[in-house]
Amino acid sequence: MTRYLKLRRKALHILQTELSEDLCYHGMAHTLDVLKVCDGYISRGKLYGEKAMLLRTGALCHDLGFTTSYQNHEEHGITIALQMMKDYRYSPVQRRVVVGLIRATEVPQTPKTHLEKILCDADLDYLGRDDYGKISNLLLKELKHFGVELTREEWRQKQISFLQKHNYHTTYAQKYREPIKQGHLREIRDQQSN
Known part of the structure; x- marks a missing residue:
């Protein structure tokens, strides 16, 4: 477990010192939120030891x-993660699992394993x-900063399209997140027709 704690310290330091302040969505708060949500899955799914560490x-x-980089950030992240995992003596198999996890988050998401x-x-x-x-407003603000100009209507359309195409993959999210997501979708559609 000390490997993970050392890597955690290093990763959080990198995020804290090297992320642009203009990343108001993909900032440190997002990573900590994802980590917290994963901890919930670890607890509910009774994932222990290596699986929990890799997730x-x-x-x-x-x-x-x-x-x-804002573009192809997954590949850049893999390069950084691989170096850290080598430094903290993650095995080649463990490194492959983490690379798969990072790649799976690329949109559209295509997870293959349970952890992904x-x-x-x-x-x-x-x-x-x-x-x-x-949170979606933070994403819009971030996109604008990085040169993606969207009218209010274009942003609504983008949200509608994304929510329609997105699928949750775990039983938990399908039961507890999907219904709320569908409510957001209805709300955005209703705003559009007004």
Whole structure:
């Protein structure tokens, strides 16, 4: 477990010191939120030892690439994560699992393993929570900063499209997040018709 704690300290330091302040959505708060949601899955699913460590490592590292690039951040994050995992003596098999976890979070998400499904659902957990509006506004603000100009109507359409195409992968998220997400979708559609 000390490997993970050392990597955690290093990853959080990188995020804290190297992430642009303009990343108001993909910032440190998002990574900590994903980690917290993963901890809930670990507790509910009774995931112990190595599986829990690898899931937490994936959660910590999944957006590290934003420290170097806004585009293709997953690949940049994998490079950073691989170096850290080598430094902290993660085995080649463990490194492969974490690389798979990071890649699975790329949208559209395509998780294959149980851990990948959990991380993907944790990454987009907010879609099915009451803080969806607040967090989606942070994403819009971030996109604008990075040169994506959207009218109010274009942003609504983008949200509708994303929520329609998105699928949760775990039984928990399908039961507890999907209904709330569908409510957000209805609400956004209703705003559009007004």
